[in-house]
Amino acid sequence: MKVNIYYGGRGLLDDPTLYVLNKMEDVLKELRVTVERYNIYEHKHEISTLPHTFKDADGIILATTVEWLGIGGYMQQFLDACWLYGDKELMSSLYMQPIVMSTTYGEREGVLTLENAWQILGGQPCSGLCGYVEDLVNFEMNKEYTLIIEKKAENLYRSISQKIKVLPSSNQAIKQNVLRTQSMDLTPQESEQLSKYVSDDSYVKKQKEDIEELASMFKDILGKNAVDGEESYIKELEQHFVPQQDFAAEYLFVIDGEQKPLYLSVRNDKMTCYYGNEENYDVYIKLSTDVMNGIVNGRITFQRAFMTGEMTAKGNFKILRMLDTVFDFV
Numbered sequence: 001m002k003v004n005i006y007y008g009g010r011g012l013l014d015d016p017t018l019y020v021l022n023k024m025e026d027v028l029k030e031l032r033v034t035v036e037r038y039n040i041y042e043h044k045h046e047i048s049t050l051p052h053t054f055k056d057a058d059g060i061i062l063a064t065t066v067e068w069l070g071i072g073g074y075m076q077q078f079l080d081a082c083w084l085y086g087d088k089e090l091m092s093s094l095y096m097q098p099i100v101m102s103t104t105y106g107e108r109e110g111v112l113t114l115e116n117a118w119q120i121l122g123g124q125p126c127s128g129l130c131g132y133v134e135d136l137v138n139f140e141m142n143k144e145y146t147l148i149i150e151k152k153a154e155n156l157y158r159s160i161s162q163k164i165k166v167l168p169s170s171n172q173a174i175k176q177n178v179l180r181t182q183s184m185d186l187t188p189q190e191s192e193q194l195s196k197y198v199s200d201d202s203y204v205k206k207q208k209e210d211i212e213e214l215a216s217m218f219k220d221i222l223g224k225n226a227v228d229g230e231e232s233y234i235k236e237l238e239q240h241f242v243p244q245q246d247f248a249a250e251y252l253f254v255i256d257g258e259q260k261p262l263y264l265s266v267r268n269d270k271m272t273c274y275y276g277n278e279e280n281y282d283v284y285i286k287l288s289t290d291v292m293n294g295i296v297n298g299r300i301t302f303q304r305a306f307m308t309g310e311m312t313a314k315g316n317f318k319i320l321r322m323l324d325t326v327f328d329f330v
Helices: 016-030 047-054 073-085 107-120 136-141 143-161 170-177 188-199 201-229 234-239 289-296 302-307 317-321
Strands: 002-007 034-039 059-066 095-102 129-132 248-255 262-267 270-275 283-287 311-315
Touching: 002 016, 002 047, 016 034, 016 059, 016 095, 016 136, 016 143, 034 047, 047 073, 047 188, 059 073, 059 107, 059 143, 073 107, 073 188, 095 107, 095 143, 107 129, 129 143, 136 143, 234 270, 248 289, 283 317, 289 302, 302 311, 302 317, 311 317
Parallel strands: 002 034, 002 059, 059 095, 095 129, 248 283
Antiparallel strands: 248 262, 262 270, 283 311
């Protein structure tokens, strides 16, 4: 039999959880149980790979210390990794005993948190141990407390060896009906490989650099498209402009798909055309890119597009009719 211990505290010398774990290790080793401890703070850069150490374990102990609020960041990260990268089928057969000691308020809530998390993960929770320790020396010298700790270790051994069953929990129903991971359905092997990538700082850094490079590339492409869009139709209008003596007019074209309206000014033999918002115009015209493409390619005239309703306009209609004279696309 093998039991893995995952310690989520900070490793301080006066941490009462460490004393409890040492006592439990002694009892389990007397029962000929192989015990391996993982101090999560020593593996903080590869926490995402720790769930794969469950492979050869028959049971685990999740131990942490409440120092001010809750089970602490290391243990929470470890549980997150179990949910994201752990083998759920493997965890369903693992017995877990929570150990939470406190130097402040909240040890019972900590045990409850660990039990709930393990049940949602699909595992088998065992009766846990929690307590408040004000003075570590007095706690260690108390023989009754030591006896309680030893009995808890024996209970874990008994639960694993006898395969003691637990009643169904509503947490399982929540997992099946409500909780969903956002990640893809991966095999245990794929999850293990993904967790190794996530824990590899150089790999993550390279991925971030690649994403930034792609973002910069697409930004350049979009910027180029925006510049190209601001030149749309200007060249065609300039090439097909027919100067008119004693004629002046301003047109504002609102073309679907273009970010800005197209402003067109005609003064006798001069024509000015650019994209921008202008308030002074004689005719306001609204049309789609398909209709505008049809006009500049000579498939339809401005007048026909207006008469068929494909182009709408308001303003001076005499000046509107002059568009087919000023621009010869046929």
